[in-house]
Amino acid sequence: MKKILQIALGVVAALGGFVDIGELVFNTQAGAAFGYQLLWTVPIGVVGIATYAEMCGRVATITKRPVFDVVRQRLGFGPGLITLIASEAINILTVAAEVGGIALVLQLYFADLPFRVLLLIAAVAIIFFVWVLPFEGIERIFGYGGLLLIVYIVAAVHLHPDWGSVAGGFVPHWQTGENTLIYWYFAVGVIAAAMVPYEVYFYSSGAVEEGWEEEQGDLMVNKANAILGFALGGVFSVALIIVAAVLFHPVGVNPEFLGTVALGSQISFGQTGLLLAALGMMFAIGGAAVEGSFAGAYAFAQFLGWEWGKSKHAKHSRRAPGFTSAWVLLFVLAFLIDLTGANPVLITEYAVVMAVVALPLTYLPVLLIARDERYMGEHRNGRLADALGFLYLGLLAIVSVVALPLLFATNHGSG
Amino acid sequence: MYRDRPLSLWRVAILILAAVSIASLTGCGRLDKDAVSTDLKTLQSATAEGMLVAGQAARSRAPADFIEIRTAELSKQAQDVADSFAETPTEHGFQDAATRGNDIGNRASELLDSLHSDPGNSDLATNVTHELQTLSDQASAAEESL
Numbered sequence A: 001m002k003k004i005l006q007i008a009l010g011v012v013a014a015l016g017g018f019v020d021i022g023e024l025v026f027n028t029q030a031g032a033a034f035g036y037q038l039l040w041t042v043p044i045g046v047v048g049i050a051t052y053a054e055m056c057g058r059v060a061t062i063t064k065r066p067v068f069d070v071v072r073q074r075l076g077f078g079p080g081l082i083t084l085i086a087s088e089a090i091n092i093l094t095v096a097a098e099v100g101g102i103a104l105v106l107q108l109y110f111a112d113l114p115f116r117v118l119l120l121i122a123a124v125a126i127i128f129f130v131w132v133l134p135f136e137g138i139e140r141i142f143g144y145g146g147l148l149l150i151v152y153i154v155a156a157v158h159l160h161p162d163w164g165s166v167a168g169g170f171v172p173h174w175q176t177g178e179n180t181l182i183y184w185y186f187a188v189g190v191i192a193a194a195m196v197p198y199e200v201y202f203y204s205s206g207a208v209e210e211g212w213e214e215e216q217g218d219l220m221v222n223k224a225n226a227i228l229g230f231a232l233g234g235v236f237s238v239a240l241i242i243v244a245a246v247l248f249h250p251v252g253v254n255p256e257f258l259g260t261v262a263l264g265s266q267i268s269f270g271q272t273g274l275l276l277a278a279l280g281m282m283f284a285i286g287g288a289a290v291e292g293s294f295a296g297a298y299a300f301a302q303f304l305g306w307e308w309g310k311s312k313h314a315k316h317s318r319r320a321p322g323f324t325s326a327w328v329l330l331f332v333l334a335f336l337i338d339l340t341g342a343n344p345v346l347i348t349e350y351a352v353v354m355a356v357v358a359l360p361l362t363y364l365p366v367l368l369i370a371r372d373e374r375y376m377g378e379h380r381n382g383r384l385a386d387a388l389g390f391l392y393l394g395l396l397a398i399v400s401v402v403a404l405p406l407l408f409a410t411n412h413g414s415g
Numbered sequence B: 001m002y003r004d005r006p007l008s009l010w011r012v013a014i015l016i017l018a019a020v021s022i023a024s025l026t027g028c029g030r031l032d033k034d035a036v037s038t039d040l041k042t043l044q045s046a047t048a049e050g051m052l053v054a055g056q057a058a059r060s061r062a063p064a065d066f067i068e069i070r071t072a073e074l075s076k077q078a079q080d081v082a083d084s085f086a087e088t089p090t091e092h093g094f095q096d097a098a099t100r101g102n103d104i105g106n107r108a109s110e111l112l113d114s115l116h117s118d119p120g121n122s123d124l125a126t127n128v129t130h131e132l133q134t135l136s137d138q139a140s141a142a143e144e145s146l
Helices: A002-017 A021-034 A041-063 A067-075 A077-107 A115-132 A135-158 A163-169 A180-194 A197-209 A218-247 A258-304 A312-316 A321-339 A344-370 A373-379 A383-409 B004-025 B033-058 B064-087 B095-117 B122-144
Strands: none
Touching: A002 A218, A021 A077, A021 A180, A021 A218, A021 A258, A021 A344, A041 A067, A041 A180, A041 A197, A041 A218, A041 A344, A041 A373, A041 A383, A067 A077, A067 A197, A067 A258, A067 A344, A077 A115, A077 A197, A077 A258, A077 A321, A077 A344, A115 A135, A115 A258, A115 A321, A135 A197, A135 A218, A135 A258, A180 A218, A180 A344, A180 A383, A197 A218, A197 A258, A197 A344, A218 A258, A258 A321, A258 B033, A258 B064, A344 A373, A344 A383, B033 B064, B033 B095, B033 B122, B064 B095, B095 B122
């Protein structure tokens, strides 16, 4: 019974934590620009992240080694360092986008306060919560709070979409015509937003932090979290696309503000809808900011062989000062980027697309270790995990080549 | 063998300089069809979203802060496009569309600013909704006529 409860809590946290500013922006833009046509990209992204998150969690449980440890060991120092630099650049951009996103959400209710003040409040509040809360508390509070975004699922049903067209959107198809490049830009964006590397860095390091053990049945917890949590999280993405397709696509709105995402819920349910959406976004984006900063600190500390972790043991014995300094520094750098006046939505788009380029470097060593019997013993990849792993690695290789040209050719989707 | 290397770098630099010079003399800095189209689509989007926001204000379904910040952002977006049309010359054949875009952007920005200043005024919001709808249709028609 206790194990079932643990699984349920983990799934709920993963579900609430799935959505970040990248998901909110790309899914809403995709629905507004192409109606239901890009729905097929959501399951592709979800199966990809579930496949690799499950592998990362399994590797962490069996070998007690998180992703970046594995990356350095399998790729060696040079390529590992390149992966580290690329990952840290993306993590800083991601955290900047998320902190800016929290400030944008606050602005919906505190329009009179200067944006820089809201940025400061957002950054200080997040650092405070991360400092005082234990790892499980951070994971649960932000994950559960993010569940308020269920308002978009209710809105998607409430708006009575044409379910036949919705179903048709799940069939992959080739877009032709003048918007072809923009179509593929958003296809890449939706898939990439679901598969950003910081999610697996955080997930696998979290497994080590929480002390997952094979003997305690944690492999089952891992499988349930990765498959159910991310799959159900994909429902949020689908809902965001449907809401945008119904409300924004027919009138030609091209969402360039986070406020437009909130407008979808506000039109559906008035002030209550706006409040639920704003709170849900704040928790979801806040959770992603924490995950991004921790992912950066984990990667840095694990690459350099420092003590790392937010667990009770590491905190009480003050054994991880480098790790703690690293995540605080990431927030400070992110805050400074936001202070330059850069648009957080634009930073998000660049962060997601640039993350795509680093994806194969992140996932290849994970796949190699997860299928290696010397490390994993009887828990090495089965045929399905292997097939999906290689399939997605091939897909990511293609996507990583076309992502940046698409970003610039389409003027980040604006045409 | 090694003496060739600086020469090649010089050649590359001269080629880049020449390309930049030619580009600047042959229409770069002017709005071409794609740029005019993109700007008109941005206007159409801003006016359409403004219409949705104003519609919510007209029915008193959203808090004043929300209306204020959304109208401010959309007004700035519309004004930026209007300024771009006013300040940047277009390539031959697109001046009429640019002039139309400038008018639409200025008027949209004006309407959104008025709602920004008085977000609780339902009558004003209703009028703004209708006028932004018209401007959105005009921006769409101007874009399709290119």
